[in-house]
Amino acid sequence: MTETITGRVEDPDAARESGRQKISWARQHMPILASLREEFRGERPLEGETVGMAMHVEAKTAVLTETLAEAGAEVAITGCNPLSTHDDVSVALDAHPSITSYAERGVDDDEYYEAMEAVIAHEPTITVDDGGDLVFRIHEEHPELIEGIVGGCEETTTGVHRLRAMAEDGALEYPMFAVNDTPMKRLFDNVHGTGEAALSNISMTTNLSFAGKTVVVAGYGYCGRGVAKKAAGQNANVVVTEVDPRRALEAHMEGYEVLPMAEAAAEGDIFVTTTGNRDVITQEHFRRMDDGVVLSNAGHFDVEINLDQLDDMAEAREEVRDGVEAFELPDGRRINVLAEGRLVNLASPIAMGHPVEVMDQSFGIQAVCARELVANTDPYEAGVHDVPDELDREVAEVKLDAEGIEVDELSDAQRDYMDSWDHGT
Structure with a gap:
């Protein structure tokens, strides 16, 4: 198995301290994941699961990764882009007792896929992907693992396009949530x-x-x-x-x-x-x-x-x-x-990715989708699935509550009117 990031940096203690500082700053501005983390600590919805992740490994992603670990999962993570990893954040994640990180910035193609193989070696039961490389690698090189995978989540437009093409060809053999296509992702993260x-x-x-x-x-x-x-x-x-x-x-x-x-x-x-x-x-x-x-x-x-x-x-x-x-x-x-x-x-060398508050919303969707895959396996057959609307609304409601924003509610009469077809002029 490929060595984790900690064994590949010159000063792991300094990197860990720097990474934790970045993660701490992101946490302060991610109220959705904070709320879910509190829920997950008590309920442990991912107890016994192994989450394999291929993501942009920086501070916001780290908050999601630690949230999944708080839910009871063992997590193995690597990068989904050779240049997007923050090595100090990767080292800080690797120090978590339930997280193993192989992500490193500046790797070549061979090293990139070696790290992905290292994640797959953990035999994930849930995949969380950005771009689809992890899903495709499992299908192409490790089909024997598919039976043990309850499902996965795909973060981005490109990955969803690839998954839909795969599903149309009958080649996608476990359920995947198209996180990119849900309103809380498209309307905020993408725009x-x-x-x-x-x-x-x-x-x-x-x-x-x-x-x-x-x-x-x-x-x-x-x-x-x-x-x-x-x-x-x-x-x-x-x-x-x-x-x-x-x-x-x-x-x-x-x-x-x-x-x-x-x-x-x-x-x-x-x-x-x-x-x-x-x-x-x-x-x-x-x-x-x-x-x-x-x-x-x-x-x-x-x-x-x-x-x-x-x-x-x-x-x-x-x-x-x-x-x-x-x-x-x-x-x-x-x-x-x-x-x-x-x-x-x-x-880019100074890039910090999307704003923290925006990624809180997208990663909130990722977290509740992982919870859904374990809690309700029966409805989801192999293929690409829309995120259930109630999950999308749940994340929106948590965000509104954190912002102190209140909205109106439909009255019984209004709800009846909207649900009926026999109201005319």
Whole structure:
């Protein structure tokens, strides 16, 4: 089995102290998980379960991980992106008696999958994934473990897309909750989390302003809407590219210019991809770009910007700032790529991920879904399942209570009216 993170850092005591400080700060601003943790301590709903996790291992994720451990689970965790792990947080998690962490920043592909294999070696009964790599690895390499898995949760758009494709092919052999698709995730994490985190990390990495610049947002799903909205709020001119006619029309009706990427490439100063697809920006577009443009990805995998084609076109490449690599083309133009084309809000050297309060909501959904999988196994057959609405509402109610916000309740007459079909003019 791969050695845990603690044995691979130079000063584990200092790393542990630093990691605990980050986790403590996040805990203070995550009231949903605090409420669930108090419930879980008493009820121990995951007693006897082993949770295998492949996530972005930073402070907010650590609060979720420790919450699952408080629920009685043994937890093994690794990263879902080679550049998103905070090693000090990983060491702090590894010190927990019920948690084993293999996550390390900067690993190569072989090391990335070795760590995932180490998590799988714990024989998880529940999987919690971001991007789908853990689920697919189990199905492809360890099908003998599937019978013992009660189910899993998938955090992000890309992972849900992959799982649905897998289910359509009849290849998904245990139930998975599409956490990404529930309102408490899409309406807050995808819009506000991705929007704020992507732009703040672009700004901090480059030390550039958005005001007066043209920001090209590729994709107008929930993440793209958030990026476009936040960029416009910082006085940028926003251009949206899309392949879906309804989303393109929605962007148009929101006041954004909508163009094909081939045209947007000649106008943009800063590009943010949010599609979850590959080859969104390619050599065709690099040829049209101005000197000094900034390219970033807020999708999941590093395939949205075709860096192999850019590398083939470039005469030279160099790191011009921490987290910024400039590709110099034969005509002298420079194209700057952030975070090696990986998630800019998590993979850039100074990235902190989504805001704490936003992730509290998403991770609250993850926690109640894990509880649901153990408590109610019968309703869930192999395949992708929507998060039950009552769980989504539960998390929303906890958040409102923590914010001191009260809402109205339907009267009996109103409820009867809404449930009836025979009320006419």
